[in-house]
Amino acid sequence: MKILVLNAGSSSQKSCLYSLKEEALPVQSPKPIWEAQIDWSHHEGVAELKVKTIHGAVLKEELNAQSRQETVEYMLKSLWQGETKVIDSLAEIDCVGHRVVHGGDKYKESSLITKEVKEAIADFAKFAPVHNPANLQGIEAIEQILGEKVAQVAVFDTAFHAKMPEAAIVYALPYEFYEHGIRRYGFHGISHQYVSQRAAQLLGKDLTSLKLVTCHLGNGCSLAAVKNGHSIDTTMGFTPTAGLMMGTRSGDIDPGIIIDLLRRGHTGEQIDDIFNRRSGFLGLSGISADMRKIEEAIAQGNTRAQLAYNVYLHILRSFIGAMIASLGGVDALVFTAGVGENAANLRADVCASFEFLGLKIDEEKNNHRPVDQDISTPDSPVKVLVIHTQEDWAIAQECVRLTQLSVIPSPL
Numbered sequence: 381m382k383i384l385v386l387n388a389g390s391s392s393q394k395s396c397l398y399s400l401k402e403e404a405l406p407v408q409s410p411k412p413i414w415e416a417q418i419d420w421s422h423h424e425g426v427a428e429l430k431v432k433t434i435h436g437a438v439l440k441e442e443l444n445a446q447s448r449q450e451t452v453e454y455m456l457k458s459l460w461q462g463e464t465k466v467i468d469s470l471a472e473i474d475c476v477g478h479r480v481v482h483g484g485d486k487y488k489e490s491s492l493i494t495k496e497v498k499e500a501i502a503d504f505a506k507f508a509p510v511h512n513p514a515n516l517q518g519i520e521a522i523e524q525i526l527g528e529k530v531a532q533v534a535v536f537d538t539a540f541h542a543k544m545p546e547a548a549i550v551y552a553l554p555y556e557f558y559e560h561g562i563r564r565y566g567f568h569g570i571s572h573q574y575v576s577q578r579a580a581q582l583l584g585k586d587l588t589s590l591k592l593v594t595c596h597l598g599n600g601c602s603l604a605a606v607k608n609g610h611s612i613d614t615t616m617g618f619t620p621t622a623g624l625m626m627g628t629r630s631g632d633i634d635p636g637i638i639i640d641l642l643r644r645g646h647t648g649e650q651i652d653d654i655f656n657r658r659s660g661f662l663g664l665s666g667i668s669a670d671m672r673k674i675e676e677a678i679a680q681g682n683t684r685a686q687l688a689y690n691v692y693l694h695i696l697r698s699f700i701g702a703m704i705a706s707l708g709g710v711d712a713l714v715f716t717a718g719v720g721e722n723a724a725n726l727r728a729d730v731c732a733s734f735e736f737l738g739l740k741i742d743e744e745k746n747n748h749r750p751v752d753q754d755i756s757t758p759d760s761p762v763k764v765l766v767i768h769t770q771e772d773w774a775i776a777q778e779c780v781r782l783t784q785l786s787v788i789p790s791p792l
């Protein structure tokens with residue numbers, strides 16, 4: 381059984397093809413037979429494409445001035461063409477799973493993609509303008525290439541947060557807003573759910589006994605307070621613009637700033653652009669949205685890069701504090717996604733803020749590229765885990781479950 385996964389992020393498009401034996405679904409991700417990534421974060425208008433296969437074939441290319449959909453279609457061709465070819469025919473693909481960022485209050489679980497689901501994804505694009513259109517383009521690219529016969533599944537980033545307590549989802553606005561769906565939804569749920577299950581496994585504890593703060597720090601960043609396996613609080617809100625400072629997004633700001641911008645004649649589109657694409661690390665540093673570039677600039681003494689880092693850290697630790705308060709304690713902090721998995725200095729700085737809880741990390745472990753590892757000292761009452769998020773595998777498992785082509789996987 382072959383499952384293709386498309387995971388569209390704000391700055392990247394990741395994709396992989398799993399070849400599964402139907403009788404046995406492993407708990408951990410098996411190695412995909414083909415993996416591809418498009419990265420738009422380095423040079424304006426340039427897509428960096430990387431493809432690798434289980435047989436060791438590698439393709440690296442820079443693509444100029446193509447639309448996202450054209451770039452995705454080009455990437456998918458490497459499945460059956462050239463050195464990275466892993467299948468003879470498209471008919472070999474049984475199901476395609478998509479990460480879909482905003483499912484609104486309509487989709488509390490994954491869903492087979494129908495015309496109605498596509499319309500809803502398009503409709504919710506007004507709340508997730510960076511993401512949902514990219515998700516839809518992925519779905520349409522597959523329809524273009526594979527036709528409408530192949531089963532496609534939408535796995536929603538909002539679903540894991542769908543059962544948060546009401547006090548955590550309602551904004552203190554006139555009640556009618558809540559009745560009209562203006563509420564906190566939360567995002568990155570596929571990742572928060574996966575890493576909390578994996579954390580329980582690594583700690584050798586039952587997930588239902590744990591209080592976890594999961595820190596998904598990628599280009600988009602959010603925290604979740606996970607109690608007994610459920611998300612009870614999270615930093616993103618009605619849209620993925622809220623909460624923590626991010627690569628190009630502001631995170632929480634005083635709504636008075638928006639009022640002021642409107643009074644000074646800015647349009648909705650301009651305000652959207654400011655908060656979603658021109659803020660965060662990019663806006664503050666004037667250098668880049670990429671933490672690696674920020675770290676390089678700091679090393680060269682750039683004061684704006686340093687300020688951007690300081691603001692990111694300040695906001696991050698205050699929200700971690702808020703999540704711990706929602707949980708009423710914390711057994712482990714979990715770092716994941718591009719920044720969380722790689723930025724050792726940031727992890728050290730965050731953890732230093734929680735020394736008052738007795739939390740201590742082992743610097744050696746922290747600095748040696750930990751993957752799925754506990755980096756706290758043995759005597760630290762709060763554990764600190766670095767976990768490689770496996771959104772793609774979580775999506776593939778949902779494809780299996782929904783298409784009922786195979787056994788329902790047991791949770792981790």
Ligand SMILES: Nc1ncnc2c1ncn2[C@@H]1O[C@H](COP(=O)(O)OP(=O)(O)O)[C@@H](O)[C@H]1O
Nearest residue numbers: 389391392598599600670671672717718719722
């Ligand atoms: N070695 C590294 N050190 C610091 N940050 C890194 C490193 N590698 C990747 N990152 C950060 O991770 C971000 C991308 O994270 P990722 O989770 O892949 O993003 P998304 O899925 O939102 O596109 C990059 O913008 C970069 O800031």
Ligand SMILES: CC(=O)OP(=O)(O)O
Nearest residue numbers: 389390567598600620
């Ligand atoms: C929801 C969201 O912010 O996603 P990403 O981190 O992929 O941008």
Ligand SMILES: [Mg+2]
Nearest residue numbers: 389598599717
């Ligand atoms: Mg991501």
